[in-house]
Amino acid sequence: MALETVSQEKTQRLEILSPEGCIDAAVSVDVPEPVLLDIYRKMVEIRLFDERAIKLQRQGRLGTYPQILGQEASQVIPALCLEPRDWLVPTYRGQGAYYARGMQLRYSLLYWAGDDRGVRFGQERDMIFSIPVGTHLTQVAGLAWASKLKGDGSVALTYLGDGTSSKGDFHEALTFAGQFKLPAIYVIENNHWAISVPRERQAAAKTLAQKAHGYGVFGLQVDGNDPLAVWAAATRAIARARAGQGPSVIECETYRLGHHTTADDATRYRSSAEVEAWKRKDPVPRLRRYLEKRGLWDEARENALLDQAQAMVQAEVDAYEAFPPPNPLDMFSENYERAPWPLVEQRAQLEKLLEFKADRQEVPALPPAEGRFP
Ligand SMILES: Cc1ncc(C[n+]2csc(CCOP(=O)(O)OP(=O)(O)O)c2C)c(N)n1
Numbered sequence: 001m002a003l004e005t006v007s008q009e010k011t012q013r014l015e016i017l018s019p020e021g022c023i024d025a026a027v028s029v030d031v032p033e034p035v036l037l038d039i040y041r042k043m044v045e046i047r048l049f050d051e052r053a054i055k056l057q058r059q060g061r062l063g064t065y066p067q068i069l070g071q072e073a074s075q076v077i078p079a080l081c082l083e084p085r086d087w088l089v090p091t092y093r094g095q096g097a098y099y100a101r102g103m104q105l106r107y108s109l110l111y112w113a114g115d116d117r118g119v120r121f122g123q124e125r126d127m128i129f130s131i132p133v134g135t136h137l138t139q140v141a142g143l144a145w146a147s148k149l150k151g152d153g154s155v156a157l158t159y160l161g162d163g164t165s166s167k168g169d170f171h172e173a174l175t176f177a178g179q180f181k182l183p184a185i186y187v188i189e190n191n192h193w194a195i196s197v198p199r200e201r202q203a204a205a206k207t208l209a210q211k212a213h214g215y216g217v218f219g220l221q222v223d224g225n226d227p228l229a230v231w232a233a234a235t236r237a238i239a240r241a242r243a244g245q246g247p248s249v250i251e252c253e254t255y256r257l258g259h260h261t262t263a264d265d266a267t268r269y270r271s272s273a274e275v276e277a278w279k280r281k282d283p284v285p286r287l288r289r290y291l292e293k294r295g296l297w298d299e300a301r302e303n304a305l306l307d308q309a310q311a312m313v314q315a316e317v318d319a320y321e322a323f324p325p326p327n328p329l330d331m332f333s334e335n336y337e338r339a340p341w342p343l344v345e346q347r348a349q350l351e352k353l354l355e356f357k358a359d360r361q362e363v364p365a366l367p368p369a370e371g372r373f374p
């Protein structure tokens with residue numbers, strides 16, 4: 001009888017840029033200059049948008065909104081590394097990912113106003129915001145499987161939170177993706193909180209990246225507030241997937257600087273000292289310092305970017321508010337190829353109601369649906 005070690009996977013962590021914007025020469029990475037500048041611009045633009053969206057919600061001009069403040073690097077960069085033919089499946093906290101792929105932010109505002117025209121932003125390989133946590137993970141395995149069967153060279157990249165990595169969907173998706181060696185990339189945005197549940201209480205595992213090993217999937221933890229490390233990890237995972245080497249899990253260790261959503265008050269369950277400590281690792285000034293050190297950025301360029309970004313955000317808000325009100329009857333469309341009878345009846349009832357309202361007549365009481373409900 002012998003006791004042998006049959007598996008000894010190690011989980012690595014990648015960090016390249018210090019919070020002061022200095023580079024670790026031993027693991028330096030060669031991000032092309034235009035890409036670096038594009039990453040910085042997009043992070044700044046989405047941050048301004050995020051701030052504005054919060055104000056709109058507080059003014060009653062937007063519904064519940066999930067901020068991405070502090071997570072700009074882990075949001076924007078993986079999506080930016082994709083090609084147009086690739087699939088992107090963001091979560092509800094996905095504004096940065098969509099924006100990196102070219103979505104006009106007016107659609108994000110429409111979506112968070114509860115208007116389903118917000119999902120018609122015209123990028124057919126970007127799936128819609130996933131509100132139920134984790135249900136998209138197996139769908140991503142499905143997209144990657146289809147891509148492998150077709151041999152079209154595309155990959156599927158998705159995001160999930162630290163809390164979502166505890167769900168059964170994650171297990172099912174990774175089992176499948178690992179077994180079929182699929183071109184799928186799972187980016188865990190470990191922002192340290194799942195609403196009010198801290199990361200420490202979420203899983204006994206030391207890292208979330210190491211979970212990948214149990215499925216035969218490549219797993220790597222990166223400093224998710226380090227734009228260079230996120231870029232290096234994302235490009236590597238995408239290249240592996242495209243070369244037929246299978247799926248990856250990238251755990252981006254970052255921090256949700258804001259509330260869970262505008263419906264939350266995070267001061268009730270976490271200390272301001274914790275938040276302040278994470279502000280020092282903020283990815284946006286971190287990259288700016290690095291760009292300045294390389295002579296690629298200065299005060300004048302920063303001011304020009306802020307002016308241009310403010311104008312872009314204002315134009316998107318104006319475009320959002322200029323949309324004509326939605327037709328309430330739209331809620332019945334596109335759910336079924338052939339709608340079941342209760343929906344057909346309800347639609348007819350609503351249509352009648354809307355006609356009465358339009359005529360300013362008194363609204364009649366609706367007749368109950370005829371005895372077919374249990
Ligand atoms: C299936 C399902 N269960 C519960 C919820 C309610 N819910 C919304 S966000 C959330 C926590 C998610 O935390 P995490 O995965 O860490 O993502 P984060 O919000 O931090 O980005 C929960 C439980 C949901 N949206 N869907």
Ligand SMILES: [Mg+2]
Nearest residue numbers: 161162193194
């Ligand atoms: Mg979280």
